[in-house]
Amino acid sequence: MRRRLIDILFASVVIGALLAAWELGVAYGYLKVYQFPPASRIAKGFVDLTTVGFPTGITVWSHTATTIGRILQGYAGALVLAIPLGFVIGSSRVLDKMTAPLIVFGRSIATLSLLPLAIVWFGTGELTKIVLIGYGCFWVMLSNVIAGVKYVDPVLLKAGRAYGASGIELARTVVLPAALPRIFAGARMALGVGFMVIVGAEMIGTVEGLGALIMEARTFYRSEITIVGMLIIGVLGFAISTGLMWLERALVPWGDPLAGVRR
Amino acid sequence: MRSSAQSNMGAAPRLAADQATAAQPAAPAIEIDRVTKTFADRAGSGITVLDDISLAIAQNAFVSLVGRSGCGKTTLLNILAGLEAPTSGAVRIAGRPVKGPGQGQGVVFQQHALFPWLTALENVKFGCRKRPISRAEKEDVARDLLALVGLQDAAAKYPREMSGGMQQRVAIARALALDPDILLMDEPFGALDELTRIELQDELLRIWQVRRKTVVFVTHSISEALVLSDRIVLLAPHPGRIARDVTVDPPRPRVRSDPRFATLYDEIWRGLSQ
Amino acid sequence: MKPGRTSDILLGLAGVAIVVAGWELLVRGGAVDPKLFPSPTMAFAEAAERLSAATVAQHTLWSLYRIVVGFLLGAVAGTVIGIAAGWYRGIGLVLRPIIELLRPIPPLAWIPLAIIWFGLGEPSKFFIIFLGAFFPVVTAAYVGITSVDPVLIRAAQTFGLRGPGLLLRVGLPAAAPDLLTGIRIGWGLAFGILVAAELIAADRGLGFMIMNERNTTGSVAVIVVGITLIGILNLITDWAIAAASQRYIGRWHGR
Structure with missing residues (x-):
């Protein structure tokens, strides 16, 4: 102590x-103040951001809300697609082998390299940003769900069958709980990817959102506001991933929250 | 020296008789002088793990420390190894106070503690890296020791490619590579299956005869201590102290079914149950 | 009973073939506008027409140059700092809160500061990629060195090893598997970041190549080929790193 x-x-x-x-x-x-704004100036920047806003009128809260909104839409879309798909692929050996190279490749594509293509398809508006976040989260989530389902301890499956479970019941009572720790690990990793992508996506074609805020502040030589924006992104990412960890501990009390992170 | 590792059940310790007499002379190999060890616990007060332990161990003796969990036998061994310092009291090896590890104490741990990134041979060579001998000599020493534990053919294997018994043999060879005066062993066979365990006990006795070391051996197993030791020191827990000091006199080579062991076994069990 | 590796590979190839053929057929059949999403053969033909191999190679080399420099700086700094923070208590006490504070900030969020500090040239790109590699590596190095089995340290001490010798001969090799995992993650992250950095401020490199095509309302084919090329580069280099680290630690550490 x-x-x-x-x-x-x-x-x-x-x-x-x-x-x-x-x-x-x-x-x-x-x-130089401009290059290295000290703590006092950063604090003042934060106050400015909460009262006046930057650009004038858009306060830090609305930037944050915009960013969270975008992340959540893309993230939720990715989860909704990836979880059922992962279950189907993970429970079939043939499908798993057939999709393995595609998934590896999908993961290897740098999400932001899709930006030009996404702009051609969806314009520079909201949809592009949400699709990019969704893309990044999707592959991470998908490969974790597949791994979770695929690597369920065969002894547990045997035990489940020995007690008469099969089909949907086996999936619900054995496979799902056994795969949950990995699914949660995937959900946390995917969120990290989402944060990474949003910053890049918001640097183009918008003045709202934290990514836009830090970029915009630089062009107006307000480096302290850039730093405030960065810190908020960091705190937000940290807070959400901690929140997910709590949720995981509540829902999967038998799992090791660090499993899958260290591989 | 040419014994094969797998079938040395009958390897006769020929030197048994002079061993016993050699153990008599005055200068002890190890002197433990009123050693006390206290750990601070969370509340800030101390827990006494070892309370006023005094013990003299003769040259070339084989002494076992036996006791229940929590009696401080591993702590005592760590103090002898110089890995932990006593809170008060002193330990002397060959008359010199122990100030840290590497003063001629070879240690074999319960988990083999081999370096996973080194092969069997490299692990043994690691044992003699601080010895003032040439590179070539180190290589020779290491190969000889691997042969001594019957693993000359496993020199290039990594620890994870070896069985538990082989790993522990390499660990013994590595400790011997230091050319130590005393060998400290902390439940070295505790994690092995019964058959491998018996095999390694015989192996250890053979090595002890050939290399003439003072051995301090920590174990949970009364029968293991009986087969191996000249003397068994029983430790009692809370706080750790010496409960009893038993001389094991059946002559060597010993047979596991020697009826004298049964009497000693009972005596030790009673000593532990007090 | 155990299915062979060849059948796995064949299944994988079949999966890829189905997707590529399906894509090709959809476009050829008129279900998708080739201007918006060209088929693989069309994209490749069109890209080959618009760009010479030399141009693509030049952009590729620029991208690789940036990523290698930034990654090496990040990996070296991450290793040194992570190991120091994990091995020396005092250093860890000061550095850990700072690292923990900065780690959740995505590397891309540093772009404005990088421009303020280093201008629009190469150094700011090195810096962003450096960050991408640094954080995974520093975390892995710290975790690796702090989870070295204490019994190995004790064993080494009984052979008279201490101080820097103990760190080099026992701490580092024991931390190597974790460290190499971090290095691999760091490389992947550095790759993703590089492209983003090049999208935003660059006049060469693969990221620039595809963004420029969009900005000049050029051909979607070039963008598709560029994206694929970046993905393949990422994949190949990742395999190379995995293979190299497997060569080093595979035999003693296992998979």
Whole structure:
């Protein structure tokens, strides 16, 4: 207990000193404010963003809401498609082997490289962004669902059959619960991909959303607002993935939340 | 020396008689002098794991530490190895106080603790890396030791390609590569199946005869301790202390069915049950 | 009973063939407008007509150059920092909160700052790719070095090893499998990021090649071929890294 307290104290003193040095470095002109806005300026940027907004009128909350909305639509679409499809592919050896190279290839395609194609098809509006997020999440989700279904411990399947379960009942009572930990791992990884893609997607053709905010702020030399935007994206990503971890612990109390992350 | 590893059940420890007499002289190989070990627990107060342990172990003796879980036998072994420091008291090996590992203590752990990225031969060579001998000599030493444990043909195998028994043989060879005066063994055969275990016990006795080391052997198994040791030190838990010191006198080579073991077995069991 | 690898490969090929043939037939049959989504043969023919092999090769080399430089910087820095933070307590105490704070920020979100710090040239692209490789590698290195089996450390200590020797001879090899996994993830991420970085600010490279085609309302065929090319490059390099790391750790670590 005491050791831990000392650790935290030590870390905060060192990090505090670094922040102070940064602040002083700017004050004495060793660092340019524009390039390295110090903590105090970033804090002021945050206040500006919540009151005035940037660009004027669009506050940080509406940027955040826009971004979350886009991610959730793409993410939900990917989940709705990938989970049933993954179950079908994962439970058939032939289908699994037939689709394996396609899935590997689908995953290898850099999602954002689809941006030009998506613009040709869907224009520069909302749909393009949502489709890109959906694409990125879909493959990660799909390969995890397939793996989850495919690698259900055969002993569990045997046990299930021994107790008379088969068909849909076996799938519901044995395969689904056994595959859930991996499905959740996939859901968390997919969300990470979604965050990654949204930032890139929002850098083109919009002024709303956190990705647009950080890009736009740079062109107006408001680097502190860029940094605030980045931090919000980071916090958001962290918060949502922690939330999913809690959800997973509640729904899959028997699973190891880190399984599948370290492979 | 030419014995095959798999069928050495009868390998006779010829030196048994002089071993016993050699164990008599005054200068002990290991002196444990009023050693106490306390760990801080979460509440901040201490848990005493070892309480005022004193023990002298003679040159070339084979001593087993036997006790229930929590009696501090592994902690005591770690202190002898120099991996942990006692809270108070001192340990001397050949008269020199132990300040850390690598002072002539070879250690064999319960899990083989072989380096998975090194082959059997490389693992054994690792054991003699700090010895002041040439590269070529190290290679020779390592090959000789692998032959001693009957694994000359497995030199290029990685630990994961070996059975549990083979892994533990390599671990013994690696500890010997240090050319230690004393060999500390922490339940080395605990994870092996019964048959492999018997095989390795005989193997160990043979090596002990050939290499003449002082051995401190931690085990849960009374029969294992009886077959192997000159002397069995019983430890009692909470706090760890010496409950009893039993001399095992049936002459070597020993037969597992020797009726004298039965009497000793009962005596030790009673000693542990107090 | 155990199905052979050849049948697996044949099934895989069949799957690919069905998709490619289906796509081809849909377009040829008039169900899809070839201007919006050309069939594989059409796309390839049209792209070959519009772009010379030398141009494509040049863009490819530029992309590879950027990714290799950025990735190497990120992998080296990630390894050093992750290992140091995991091995030395004091360093870990200070660096971990900083890394944990920055890690959830997607590398692409650094693009504006990268431009502020390094301008629009190559260094800002190196920096973004560097970040893409850095975070997976630093995490893997940290996890790897902190989960070294303590009994291996103790065993090495009994042979008189300590300090940097212990780190180099025991810590690093024991962390290698985790580290290599991180390196592979880092490479994949770096690849995805590279294209994005090139979409936004570049005048050469594969990302630029496809975005430029869109901006000049050129041919969808070139975009499709470009996307495929990037995917294949990613796939091949990933296999190469997997094979190389398998060569190093495969025998002692297993799959």
